[in-house]
Amino acid sequence: MNIKKLWFLFFALFVMASGCGQNKKTIEEVPPMSEQTIERFTIEERESGKRVLFLEAESAVINDQNKTAYLHLPRVKFYRGGNYVSTLVTENARINLDTYDVICYGKCTIDGANGEHLETTDMRYDAKRKVVYSNNPVKMTRPDTTVYGTGFEADTELEKIVVKKQKIIINNKPN
Numbered sequence: 001m002n003i004k005k006l007w008f009l010f011f012a013l014f015v016m017a018s019g020c021g022q023n024k025k026t027i028e029e030v031p032p033m034s035e036q037t038i039e040r041f042t043i044e045e046r047e048s049g050k051r052v053l054f055l056e057a058e059s060a061v062i063n064d065q066n067k068t069a070y071l072h073l074p075r076v077k078f079y080r081g082g083n084y085v086s087t088l089v090t091e092n093a094r095i096n097l098d099t100y101d102v103i104c105y106g107k108c109t110i111d112g113a114n115g116e117h118l119e120t121t122d123m124r125y126d127a128k129r130k131v132v133y134s135n136n137p138v139k140m141t142r143p144d145t146t147v148y149g150t151g152f153e154a155d156t157e158l159e160k161i162v163v164k165k166q167k168i169i170i171n172n173k174p175n
Helices: 003-022
Strands: 035-047 050-063 068-072 075-080 083-096 102-112 117-121 124-126 131-142 145-155 161-163 167-170
Touching (some): 117 145, 131 161
Antiparallel strands (some): 075 083, 102 117, 124 131, 131 145, 145 161, 145 167
């Protein structure tokens, strides 16, 4: 190989190398994902080794930026001292991941361990006070009494219940 050919080859490689640098494409950095989706899951909360809460849902979308979880078809079982006290079922819920306050959307029911049944829509749970409440129509059924009202506030055990604007129906059963 003669020197002219070597210089030509060197020059051609140099031109190609410098020309490729001008057409470089910048790879954009992918931003971190702010949402995660979880399907068919359960969460258990315990204090001093005893179950306090058991949550299961069909799905959840967790938004890390807003510190919020959106649940579809959640079912929450509440416990006191490790003993079952009630179950909350709703169509959809939004949980504030900082405070653990919950807003339930659609039909909501709570069934207590002593045969209580509460029905309403668009209910809320205040985690700090451990109460559920709503300003919507409510129906509370116990084995011998049915209470209708507009709005309520109750503990998760359904032991302390305040029903607003209530109408009570007492079921008289023969002895």
